[in-house]
Amino acid sequence: MTRIGTRRLSRLAQEAIRMKVVRAVFAKGMSQTEAAKVFGVSRTTVCLWGKAFREKGEKALKTKRQGRPPGQAQQGTGEWHQEIHFGPVPGPTAAAWTALD
Numbered sequence: 001m002t003r004i005g006t007r008r009l010s011r012l013a014q015e016a017i018r019m020k021v022v023r024a025v026f027a028k029g030m031s032q033t034e035a036a037k038v039f040g041v042s043r044t045t046v047c048l049w050g051k052a053f054r055e056k057g058e059k060a061l062k063t064k065r066q067g068r069p070p071g072q073a074q075q076g077t078g079e080w081h082q083e084i085h086f087g088p089v090p091g092p093t094a095a096a097w098t099a100l101d
Contacts, residue, residue, distance in 0.1 A: 006041060011063040018061040021046055022053045 006014055021039050024030040025046065032050065036043040052060035 015061060015063045017041070018049050019058070022049055022061060025050055026053070 006017060009017070017039060021035050021041065024035045024038070025032055030038070032046045033043050036046045039046075049061060
C-alpha cells in the first residue's frame with residue numbers, strides 16, 4: 001500500500017489514524033511493520049506512536065495545538081519593533097541600515 005499524506009488530513013483525521021494504528025498493534029497484536037503497511041505510514045512513525053502511547057497513554061496521541069499560545073499575539077516592544085515597522089532608530093546603529101555612498 002502506498003503511503004498517504006497524513007499531513008494533508010485534518011487534525012482529527014490524523015488523530016484517528018494514530019489511535020487506529022496503536023490499537024491495531026497493542027490490542028490486536030499486529031506487528032509494527034504490518035500496521036505501517038496497512039495504514040500507509042512509516043514503521044518508524046508506528047514505533048514512535050507506540051512509545052508515546054506506552055509512556056503517556058491516549059493523551060500522547062491527541063492532536064496538539066499548533067502555533068503561538070492564545071493571548072501572546074505579536075506585540076513588538078523596544079527598538080527592534082521600531083526598526084522593523086518604522087525604520088531605524090536614530091543613533092549610532094542607524095548607519096548599519098543605510099547605504100554608504
